[in-house]
Amino acid sequence: MTEVRGLATASLTKAFGGVVALDGATVEFRHGQVNALIGPNGSGKTTFFNCVTGMIRPDSGQTTYRGRDITRKAPHAIVRAGVGRTFQLCRVFPRMTALDNVLAAVRPAGLPGLLRGARARTEVDRARGWLTRLGIEHLADVEARNMSWGQQKLLELAGVLMGDPETVLLDEPAGGVNPALLDRIGTLVRELNAEGRTFVIVEHNMDLVMSVSDHIVVFDRGRPIAEGPPSLIRSDERVLGAYLGV
Amino acid sequence: MPSGALLFQSVILGLLLGGLYALLAAGLTLYFGIMRVVMIAHSAFLILAAYLAWWSHSRLGVDPLLSMIVTVPLFFGCGVLLQRLLLARLRPVTLTMMSVLLTFAIAVTIEGLLGYAFTGTQRRIQLGYGSASFGLFGARIAVVKLIAFGLAAVALLTLYLLMKKTTFGWALRATIQHRDAARLVGIETERIAGYGFGIGLATAAVGGTALALDTTIYPSLHWHWIGPLMAIIVVGGLGSVPGAAMAAMVLGLAQSLLQIPLGTTWAQTIFYLALFATLAFRPQGFFGGRLAQRF
Amino acid sequence: MTTRYRRMQWMTALGVTTTLALGACGGGGESSTSDDSIVIGISLPLTGDFSEPGKGVQRGYEAWAKITNENGGLLGRQVELKILDDQSNADRVVADYEQLIGQDQVDLVVGPFSTRLVVPAARVAEEYGMLFVEPAGAAKEVFEQGFKNLFYAAPAVANDHYNHLADYLLALPEDQRPKTAAYAAMDDPFAQGTAYGLKEKLEAAGIRTLVNEVYPPNTTDFGSIAAKIAASKADIVVGGSQYQDGVNLIVALQQLQYQPKLAAFSTAPTNPEFAAAIGNKTEGILSPTGYAQDAPYPSNQEFVQKYTAQFGSAPEEDEANAYTTGQVVAAAVTAVGCAEQGECQQKLVDWVRNNTVETVVGPLSWDETGKPKGAHMIQQWLGGEIKIVLPANAKEADLVYPKPAW
């Protein structure tokens, strides 16, 4: 399993003014598994995500995916390389229907592809397939802004999956959702992982983290301080120290 | 090859002009820093202040400098109201775009009202010391230009001290740099933002008075100012007040010197060339200002 | 986007278009004026950049209509002006003349203000075959468009304004003649034309050009231009100016204590507010003018008198040019005996082309391009008053050269 090198970073550093958000973070995620990234607030998890996905440029360091350097690539190019993501505060296109939200992730090839109708049969079927799988098919023609928070989170996930990424980064999938939905998301992650997708999840909800992940990386002050399977992390003193601030 | 005297004269004129640009660009930068708003109406208010100075001189017989006693507080109030009543109403998602349209609309409205009240005739304050000057190493410096420069310098210095030395300045800088963080440490960012706008507009009042001393004014003159000012704030790095002041001095000087070989019209293009070059090669500006990266 | 929403848009689009089409049907045909008066259509810049002179022209036309009607009208019919505002905009001026000729069916049209607006306006008149006498298109480009119906109702085009001054300077003895000159002109066909007319003649006579500056109409700070002129130490300075830019340039030159032997500026120095605007430091400034209130032409006295009674101040050049335009049209209408659209217009054109008209600015006649065959008088500020100094047969005082310090 670990022969294939997936998403990895080397000495990633990023400072905002005087605040160092990432301090030489070197991480390698397990390809083909569900990875979790945890750590106290302000430990640099979201900045790490943003650097890895090209949304912000690191001051120094390197990101590789399957051995290829993707550090300076534009976000859309990183998506094309196979790494998709969701946002911490769930971002959907508010004034587009759910179906269009998902269809927006279609990546047309060449000029003819660009000019084809956005609602070509095959893509619509695929998009509806994802909506169905996430249980929001009945909302296909509803504008996203009229959907509930939980529905929007599912919709965002559907959009990311429509792009068929090999590796999916989820930024706080459990944030603000109810327990029933939380279970659904957990199950979904396991299912999709079984189908061959790698996950990296930033999450505060320890129940979710411990139940779904195979491998956990703990962040503190902009760098990883521990990693290992859930059982190990649960008993790691450094992790406890980081969370309690001692 | 232009003579040394002409070069020296041009440098002096350029510095005097750059001072005025610096003051006005500082105001424009302040708005951008506070709310990410490109305030198109800034120069319209500038012309409005100039008209008020002209009006108080020609109709009331008051020295134009005294008109600032009224215009500066008045404009401060306008700025606060503008921010609180109009700009704060806009949806945050589309704020940048819609605020441009809104301030554009305000600029057009002011231009129309000025035209209605004072007609399109070009106006100029007729001062007793209008053509007085004194010599400096072979160059001549007009008294009115020096007064205008002095006004700009004093206003800029006041702004600087206000920003650096007072509690309010601290709150304002915090609001500009990180609004959410500022709110967390107990700053009422909405109120501070309103005051910041007021101060920005007050610079237009001072600048307008300075402008009225030595140039002609007419209602549509503001278009002539907004272009160079926008170029200055981009070159200086959007959101950076010292950057804007530096860029203003440099570009003002460049404009003045380029007039010797190129003539008045072509010399003005330096602002826009600098603007395009900055955006194409160094979007964050040349004098600091990290905000620009995101906008 | 819902279907209903879309449909709404469609309905509105359809509705508005239909309304417009219906409006078009109803809007035409009727003319608001009574049949027995002669309606003269004019578009003027009453707002916008040219509004100040535009209003002067308007007063001139109104004075002419009033005086003409008091004297019994034209062909026994009353004269009625229909004035539209073109907002100093070329799109508008064309639309206005389209409206005046096509929809309002006016009997005659006369010209607008500013060269920039005259050419597009003249094209409309030309293509509808209307006589087009105009008070303001003085730049030579106006007469290079091949217009056959256009006539400029003033003594001379811009390039000829300084002709008398050029003759005077070139007639000076060799040792007194200026050697060098500096020119600054607004980027405007009229203003530039005046300065360049003189420049061409002086350059041909060997007077070197040291500075030749063109500034855009919106220039407000003349410090740099003045610095260049002052640094050149040219013997004479010539400004191709309108009003305010001329004032600014003179003040900026005075700030630099530049003292030329001769300073000539178009338009600005003849303005009644000029002396006050530059702090009364006017001594020796020259200016060409096409009109003088005390000029001895027969109709001028009536004009000045009645105009002053009507508006409370004496007429200036813009007003006089508009009045002159009216006089030219009136002369043609009276001689030909008709005033309506159609064949009559060509007769009017032919008459104006072949005759000389007595006006408040003197007798006027035109060449085949519509260019008047005259020259401007030159005035000079002497002892706080502006006086005619050239040509010799009209002078009120002698030209002072070199001029005293200002």
Next chain:
Amino acid sequence: MAIARRPVGRIVQVAMVLVLAAAVLSFPALAPNPYILSAGVVVLNYAVLSTSWNFVGGFTGYISLGHGALAGLGAYGTALLVTRAGLPSFVALVVAALLVAALAVPIGFAALRVRGASFVIVSIALVLILLLVFQSWASLTGGSRGLVVPRPFPGLLRPEHHRVFYFLFAALLGLALLAWWLIDRSRFGLGLKAIREDEDKAEALGTPTFAYKLVVFVVSAGFTGLAGGLYALWFGDLDPVFQFSILTGSYMVLMALLGGVRNLFGPLVGALVVGIALEYFKVEFGDTQLHLVATGVLLALVVLFMPDGVLPAIGGLLNRVFRPAQNSIREVTAAQLRDQRAAEAEAREPVDAAAGRREGAR
């Protein structure tokens, strides 16, 4: 959308297009005099301009105040190619439009690389710099003396000239609308709309946002250049002051916003309204500058209260007033949401969520 695919909806739509086209095309026959006809040409010109503007403004949400400059470039380009290079009028028109589109690439590169504010600044600067250049470069452009464009059909009388150009403008409008419609329904259009909604998110879904924005800006510039060039051939006299006027660009924005930027026909309707309103202001406020005030106040009101357009706002209002039985789409959703809530039987934290989203948007 789902309903639109039903055959009846389709037929109604097609019928409406035909009626609309018939109304536009029959106008010259109904116009009682050349003046009305020329006014029709002006309105069509506005409509083409604002539709062209809407390629950028409507799809991506980037507001350009400088499209007037692109039209001016098209006009001067056409005129100069005719007078200096001796090209036939309509060849010159197409070449000029292509040149404008090509020039839009570096302009777009500088303007679109960074977000929002700099785009507006560049768009305004574009107008001001081109005014300076065309004014100063008098040896090429004629400067303030203006440039006369030879008539493409020298034999035509003026009313006929208007008639021919009315149809030419109508054809160009049709072309622009067709292109807008094609993009609107394409994947490209969906990507652009995603950019309008949330640019970061679109990028994170794999849309090359910069390339998309640049392409649509170039398309928009091309159509604007065509409109400007056709105007030059129709009008015949060019002057930098009028061609490179900041007001032209602002009228385009006003027209598109009034009609609604998300609609195919929004800018067309806006052009009709603004065209008539400008006449009205002029008549009403006569020889004062109040027409500027009216324009400014109107724009401010639209921006503050009806940023989606006046007609959509009125449409929404009418819908609520006259069809209370048939719920609006929003109410349908609310109902569905209630069902959803009942099904999940769970209290949520919509307030926190909404607050969180606002923070995120800043």
